[in-house]
Amino acid sequence: MAQPGARINLIILFAFIFALTACNSGNKSETTEVEAKKSTTPAPIFDADSAFNYVKVQTDFGPRIPNSTSQAKCAEWLSNTMKQFADTVMIQNFQSRGFDGKTLNGKNIISSFNPKKGNRIMLCAHWDSRPFADQDSVRKNEPIDGANDGASGVGILIEVARQLSIAKPELGIDIIFFDIEDYGQPENSGYPEQDDTYCLGSQYWSQHLHTPNYFARYGVLLDMVGATNATFTQEGTSLRYAEDVTGMVWKTAGDLGYGSYFLLEKTNPIVDDHYYINQIAQIKCTDVIHYDHNTPSHFWKHWHTHGDTIDKIDKNSLKAVGQTLLQVLFNELSY
Numbered sequence: 251m252a253q254p255g256a257r258i259n260l261i262i263l264f265a266f267i268f269a270l271t272a273c274n275s276g277n278k279s280e281t282t283e284v285e286a287k288k289s290t291t292p293a294p295i296f297d298a299d300s301a302f303n304y305v306k307v308q309t310d311f312g313p314r315i316p317n318s319t320s321q322a323k324c325a326e327w328l329s330n331t332m333k334q335f336a337d338t339v340m341i342q343n344f345q346s347r348g349f350d351g352k353t354l355n356g357k358n359i360i361s362s363f364n365p366k367k368g369n370r371i372m373l374c375a376h377w378d379s380r381p382f383a384d385q386d387s388v389r390k391n392e393p394i395d396g397a398n399d400g401a402s403g404v405g406i407l408i409e410v411a412r413q414l415s416i417a418k419p420e421l422g423i424d425i426i427f428f429d430i431e432d433y434g435q436p437e438n439s440g441y442p443e444q445d446d447t448y449c450l451g452s453q454y455w456s457q458h459l460h461t462p463n464y465f466a467r468y469g470v471l472l473d474m475v476g477a478t479n480a481t482f483t484q485e486g487t488s489l490r491y492a493e494d495v496t497g498m499v500w501k502t503a504g505d506l507g508y509g510s511y512f513l514l515e516k517t518n519p520i521v522d523d524h525y526y527i528n529q530i531a532q533i534k535c536t537d538v539i540h541y542d543h544n545t546p547s548h549f550w551k552h553w554h555t556h557g558d559t560i561d562k563i564d565k566n567s568l569k570a571v572g573q574t575l576l577q578v579l580f581n582e583l584s585y
Contacts, residue, residue, distance in 0.1 A: 290505075290577070290580075290581060290584060291580045291581065291583040291584045292580065293413075293573065293576035293577040293579065293580040294413040294416065294417050294576060294580075295573075296409060296410075296413065296568075296569055296572035296573040296575075296576050297409055297412075297413075298565035298566070298568045298569040298572065299565065300409050300412065301405045301406050301408070301409040301565075301568045301569075301572055302405065302563060302565050302568060303405075304331075304404070304405035304408040304409060305397060305401045305402055305404075305405035305476060305560065305563055305568075306560050306563075307327065308324055308328075308377070308397075308400075308401040308404060308405065309395045309396070309397045309401055309559070309560045311323050311324040311327070312395075313379045313380075313381070313393035313394060313395060313396065314377060314378045314379045314396065314400070315378065315379060315380075315381040315393050315433075316348075316352075316354040316355060316356060316378065316381070316429070316430055316433060317352075317354065317355055321357075321378070321429075324377070325341065325357045325359065325377075325429075328359050328377060328404070328408075328427060329341055329359055331408060332359065332361040332408070332411060332425070334412075334415070335361070335408075335411040335412050335414065335415035336361035336362055336363055336411055336414075336415070336425070337362055337363055337364065337365055338361070338362045338365050339359070339360070339361045339362075340359075340360050340460060341357050341358070341359055341360075342357070342358040342359075342360060342454075342455065342458070342460055343355070343356070343357055344356050344357075344358065344429075344451070344454045344458070346430060346450040346451075346453075346454060348433050348447070348450075349433075349434070349435035349439065349441055349444050349447040350439070350441060354430055354433060354450065356378075356429035356430040356450065356451050356454070357429050358426060358427065358428055358429055358451050358454070358455050358460075359377070359426070359427040359429075360424060360425075360426050360427075360460050361411060361424070361425045361426075362422075362423070362424050362425075363411075363414055363421065363422065363423040363424075363425075364420065364421060364422045364423070365422070366422075367420075367421070367422030368422065369422055369467060370422035370423065370424060370464075370465070370466040370467060371421065371422065371423050371424070371466055371467060371468060371469070371470075371579065371582070372423075372424045372425075372426065372466035372468070372469035372470075372527075372533060372535070373407055373410065373423065373424070373425045373426070373469065373470050373472075373575065374407075374425070374426040374427070374428060374452075374469060374470075374471050374472070374523060374527075374535075375400070375403030375404045375406075375407055375427060375428070375471065375472040375473065376400050376403070376404075376427070376428045376429070376431030376432065376449075376451065376452075376473065376523060377400055377401070377404045377427040377428070377429060378396070378400060378428075378429050378430055378431055378432055378433070378451075379393060379394055379395060379396025379399065379400050379401070379432060379558075380393065380394045380396055380399065380432040380554050380558075381393045381432070381433060382394075382436055382554070383554060383555050383556050384436035384437065384554055385547070385553055385554035385555050386554070386555040386556050386557075388556070389556060392556070394554065394555065394556055394558050395556075395558055395559050395560070396432070396558055397476070397558055397559050397560045397562060397563050398474050398475075398476050398477050398540070398550060398552065398558050398562055398563060399432065399473070399474050399550070399553060399554070399558050400431070400432065400473075401476075402472070402474065402475050402476030402477075402563060402567075402568065403471075403472030403473055403474075403475050403476075404427055405476070405568065406472060406475060406476075406568055406571055406572045406575065407425050407427070407472065407575075409572055410425070410572060410575055410576060410579075411425055413576060414579075417580075419579065419580060419582075419583055420583070421579060421582055421583070423579065424466065426455065428449070428451035428452045428455065428523050429450075429451040430450040430451045431448060431449050431450070431451055431452065431522075431523055432448070433447070433448070433450060434447045434448030434449075435447040448521060448522075449521070449522065449523045449525070449526055451523075452523035452524075452526045452527060453526045453530070455531075456526045456527055456529075456530035456531040457530055459531065464531075465533065466533050467534075468492060468495045468533070468534045468535065468536075469492075469495075469524070469527055469533050469534065469535035469536070470495070470499060470535065470536055470538065470575060470578065471522060471523050471524040471527070471535055471536065471537045471538065471539075472538050472539075472571065472575075473522055473523070473537060473538070473539040473540075474539055474540040474549065474550050474553070475538055475539070475540065475567065475568070475571045476562075476563040476564060476567050476568050476571075477540060477550050477552075477562055477563070477564060477567060478562065478564040478566075478567065479564070479567075480511055480540050480550075480564070480567040480570075480571075481510075481511060481513050481540065481541055481542070482511060482512050482513065482538050482539065482540065482541060482571075483513050483515045483516065483517040483541040484496050484497075484500060484513075484514070484515065484516050484517070485516075485517050485518065485519060485520055485537060485539065485541070486516070486517065486518050486519025486520070487519040487520060487521070487522070487524060487525050487528070487537065488524065488535075488536040488537050489516060489519075490519065490528075491524075491528035491529075491534055491535070492524075492528065492534035492535055492536045494534075495534050495535070495536045496536040498578070499512070499536055499538070499574065499578055500512045500514060502574055502577050502578050502581065503570070503574040505577075506573060506574060506577060508570040508573070508574055511567065511570040511571070512538075512570075512574070513541075517541055517548070518548075520537070520539070522537050522539060523537075524536065524537040538571060
C-alpha cells in the first residue's frame with residue numbers, strides 16, 4: 251500500500267495528466283481543422299493516350315523550325331486547339347536575330363484560364379524543334395523531328411488544358427508555348443561564340459510580357475519529358491531561384507508514386523527557358539527536364555539527333571509528368 255504522501259503525489263499526477271489530455275484534445279480538433287484545409291484535392295485522371303496523340307500531331311507537321319511552312323501550320327493548330335479549352339488564347343508574334351544573322355519570325359502561344367484572377371500559376375514548354383542535328387553523326391545540318399525535345403512537353407500541357415476545361419477549377423493559370431528555343435549556336439558553327447542564342451522566345455516574352463505587369467506566383471517548365479524511363483533531377487538553376495517550387499513539385503510526384511521519375515538528386519545548373527523567366531521576368535520557375543547519367547551532356551541520349559522521333563515517346567512518362575502537374579494545380583484548391 252502506498253504511503254499517504256505518495257497518494258497525494260499520485261492524485262496531483264493524475265490531475266496533471268487529465269488536464270494535459272484535455273488540452274491535447276482541444277489541440278487535436280484544431281490540428282484536424284488545419285489539416286482539412288491542407289488536405290489534397292484529387293486531380294482529374296491524366297489521359298496519356300490523349301497526350302501522346304497531341305505529341306504525334308505536332309511531329310506529323312514535320313520539323314517546327316523558324317520561317318517554315320511547318321511552323322506556320324503547327325502554330326495555327328496549337329492556337330485553334332487551345333481555343334477549345336482555354337478562356338483566352340493569343341499569339342505573341344516577334345522577331346529575333348539568330349546566331350547566324352538570320353531574322354527569325356517567332357510565335358509565342360499564350361492560353362489563359364480565369365484571366366481576371368490575380369493569383370496566377372504559369373506552365374510552359376517550347377514547341378519548336380532543332381534546325382540542326384548537331385549531336386548526330388550524320389545529316390548534321392538537317393532539322394530534327396523533336397518529338398521529345400519540344401513536342402512532349404507541349405502535348406502534356408494540351409492534355410492538362412483539356413482536363414482544366416472539364417473540371418473548371420477556380421484557378422488563374424497561364425499555359426505558354428515558347429517558340430525558337432532551340433535555334434542555339436552549335437559547337438563549331440564557324441561563327442564567333444555568342445551568348446544567349448537559345449531560348450529566344452522566352453527571352454522575348456520575359457522582356458515583353460503579354461499582359462502589362464503580368465506576374466505569376468510560380469511557374470513549371472517542361473522540356474524533354476516523354477522518353478522511356480525518363481528521370482528528372484533537381485537541377486541547379488531551379489534550386490537557385492525556385493527551391494520551394496522544385497521541392498513541392500518533386501514531393502507531389504513522390505506522393506503519387508512517381509519517385510522513380512522525379513529523383514531527389516541535385517545536379518548542375520543549366521540554361522533553359524526557366525533561366526530567363528527567373529532572371530528577367532522574376533517569376534520563380536522550376537524545370538522538369540530529362541537528366542541522363544550516362545551521356546556526356548547529361549541530356550537524353552537522342553538529344554539534338556535524328557533519333558528524336560515519335561517512337562521514342564513513352565505514355566508512362568507522359569502520365570507521370572502530366573498527373574503530377576495536374577495534382578500540383580489541384581493542391582492549390584486545398585489552401
